[in-house]
Amino acid sequence: MTEIVFYHLQVQRLEKALPRLLELSLERDWHVCLQTRTQEKCDTLNELLWNYSEDGFLPHGTAADGDAEFQPIYLTTGPENPNGAQIRFFVESAQIAPVLAASGDQPYLRLVIMFDGNDEAELTDARAQWKALKAAGANLAYQQQTETGGWEKKA
Secondary structure (H helix, E strand, O other), X not given: OOEEEEEEXXXXXXXXXXXXXXXXXXXXXXXXXXXXXXXXXXXXXHHHHHHOEOOEOOOOEOXXXXXXXXXXXXXXXXXXXXXXXXXXXXXXXXXXXXXXXXXXXXXXXXXXXXXXXXOHHHHHHHHHHHHHHHHOOOEEEEEEEOOOOOEEEOX
């Protein structure tokens, strides 16, 4: 069964915390799909992944770049999975339900919902998604950001 993990951002912003989780996914030889709710956020994260570190970048692309099946990290606003990702990140209140319906017999190893606990709309949405997934019997976990920017499993 696919593990669904909620990452509750409290100290660091998404733009600081997300790249490290993406790096860890690539270190596991997983392809990643990163889904946003809006194209504007997708474009912002596309730029971030090229410039987030002085030491390098995270290899990624979008539909506009072509060759989606070869992208280690694929950024999108929709439910598609053209790079055969084993892990999918949802940010900016992107909805998990359409992806679960579309994944069919090719489930992900892990689905990650990242939400900003300082943003009331994102917090409310994450709670609603947790409640719906729990009611559906999903395999859920909850990670809360620590004061130092690390993660502590709470559920």
